[in-house]
Amino acid sequence: MRARCPICRKPTRSEQNADFPFCSERCRLIDLGRWASEEYVISEPLVEPNKSQPTAQTEPGKRKENRPRR
């Protein structure tokens, strides 16, 4: 199967390339990095309300007082 690398537009072949549809590992990592950064931006507002609930109950100032002193 033949295609073009979505990153640099070089023609690539699936039977010769483990990184298909990318021409090389470098282009594959570039695309992976784009996905990772996009996912981070999208998932951030979804994660935030879940994280803020436990931190709202336990205040950082009280945490230190609850620790046993030795």
Ligand SMILES: [Zn+2]
């Ligand atoms: Zn490429």
